[in-house]
Amino acid sequence: MKTIAINQYGSAEAFTMINMPKPEPQADEVQVAIHAFSLNPMDIAGRMGALSSPFTDLWSFPLVLGWDFSGVITKVGSDITSFKTGDAVFGSAAPAHAANNGTYGEFITVNTKELAHLPSGLSFDQAAALPIxxxxxxxxxxxxxxxxxxxxxxxxxxxxxxxxxxxxxxxxxxxxxxxxxxxxxxxxxxxxxxxxxxxxxxxxxxxxxxxxxxxxxxxxxxxxxxxxxxxxxxxxxxxxxxxxxxxxxxxxxxxxQFTQGSSEDLADLAKLTINGQVKLTIATLPFAVASVIKGHQAIESRHTTGKIVIHVTD
Structure with missing residues (x-):
């Protein structure tokens, strides 16, 4: 799969496109083909090497960053009963994820603690802006x-x-x-x-x-x-x-505040968005190294308003 990764901690210019093997789901996980992901200040901290345990426990280089995503389930683990292959979903990856299992790529595997079905009326780009x-x-x-x-x-x-x-x-x-x-x-x-x-x-x-x-x-x-x-x-x-x-x-x-969100909270947040009670302010960029660099630099400048979303596929 294609990923946008770093080979060392440092500036936003360190990102590069790297082919890596798809992560395979464990019994309590699903594999998702990513349609969109969003950028967060936490991503910048990760890129600069400013995060510590538990975030970095499974990390090595090359490293794929990112937590927020939306997409379609492509595989389900043997213990999964509430989701199935083909389901459109959105959510957040666990704080600690393997080096090849961030959201800046075409596939991710996640548990279902912070995963929700994508409701009608919410696009993949909109959903990717919601989780964190x-x-x-x-x-x-x-x-x-x-x-x-x-x-x-x-x-x-x-x-x-x-x-x-x-x-x-x-x-x-x-x-x-x-x-x-x-x-x-x-x-x-x-x-x-x-x-x-x-x-x-x-x-x-x-x-x-x-x-x-x-x-x-x-x-x-x-x-x-x-x-x-x-x-x-x-x-x-x-x-x-x-x-x-x-x-x-x-x-x-x-x-x-130690945020401990749930699938139910994500579903409630999606309803507020569909009902118009939460209006999203989004800048959408294509899936490219230049887009991620631009997004990181914008967040670091502290002059962004709303969310930056990277559109991977339709």
């Missing part, structure tokens, strides 16, 4: 913060890959949503449902927001988030580790 960023936001809103209708939430970093999902999912949960972003993203976020958009270059959110029920932090500014919360509010962060002092600020709860 979408699940991170959905898990935060539903399971971690237990966001309820009418509650007020601040989403720090609303224009990023996870932030865009979080703003829309929070609105789908009927919350009042404030978010931080630069001024050039204001109109986009208002169109997606944000009730307040605060230009963090001009205004500290803690000076204008008070007594919020929840904060979802994607930028690592825990101190500001805690100042926005009411006395028994909750903060979940995906960008920093709270200090002891931050974890015990009055009755407030501050914790790093």
């Amino acid at each position: 960023a979408g699940l991170t936001a959905y898990y935060g809103m539903k399971h971690n913060l237990n966001l309820q209708p009418g509650q007020k939430i601040l989403i720090q970093g609303g224009a990023g890959g996870v932030g865009l999902f979080a703003v829309q999912i929070a609105k789908a949960f009927d919350a009042y949503v404030a978010t931080t972003a630069s001024a050039n993203h204001r109109n986009l976020l208002v169109d997606l449902g944000a009730d307040e958009v605060i230009d963090y270059h001009e205004t500290n959110p803690a000076t204008v927001l008070h007594d919020y029920d929840a904060v979802f932090d994607t930028v690592g500014d825990i101190d500001t988030g805690l100042k926005v919360l009411k006395a028994d509010g909750q903060l979940a962060t995906i960008a920093a580790q709270p200090t002891d002092a931050q974890q015990y600020d009055q009755q407030k709860k501050a914790a790093f």
Whole structure:
């Protein structure tokens, strides 16, 4: 199979097209012919050698990166009962995968913990944009913060890959949503449902927001988030580790989020997308080394909005 891989850690220019053997499914896995995959900041960390165990436990060179994908099942393991050959699916690979078993290629094998059937009305490119960023936001809103209708939430970093999902999912949960972003993203976020958009270059959110029920932090500014919360509010962060002092600020709860999404969560996220409650902002590029290089450089520049999807096949 064709893969876009690296032979050493380093810059985005290190990617090259390499033919590698197809990964074969274990008893509890399926093999998927990939139709599309998306890029994540985690991919950049992997390329630069900045990830550690468990991500790197099975890695060697050449190395195929990537976790998010959509495609069609081509083989099923002997223990698989809920999926069959020919099923269109989307999902996320396990954190630790073999060197030839990332998503930057034509085939992948995965277990079914974070795998869902592709519903009618959702394209392969759209589905590939959902898993990691979408699940991170959905898990935060539903399971971690237990966001309820009418509650007020601040989403720090609303224009990023996870932030865009979080703003829309929070609105789908009927919350009042404030978010931080630069001024050039204001109109986009208002169109997606944000009730307040605060230009963090001009205004500290803690000076204008008070007594919020929840904060979802994607930028690592825990101190500001805690100042926005009411006395028994909750903060979940995906960008920093709270200090002891931050974890015990009055009755407030501050914790790093370990996302543990499921097939059911993916299915719910797909429904929100099909219903129009989650609108995807996607840049689609063809399956080529130049596309992956361009995508990595764009994410590293921190000027991307939404998701970058690599289209492999129809």
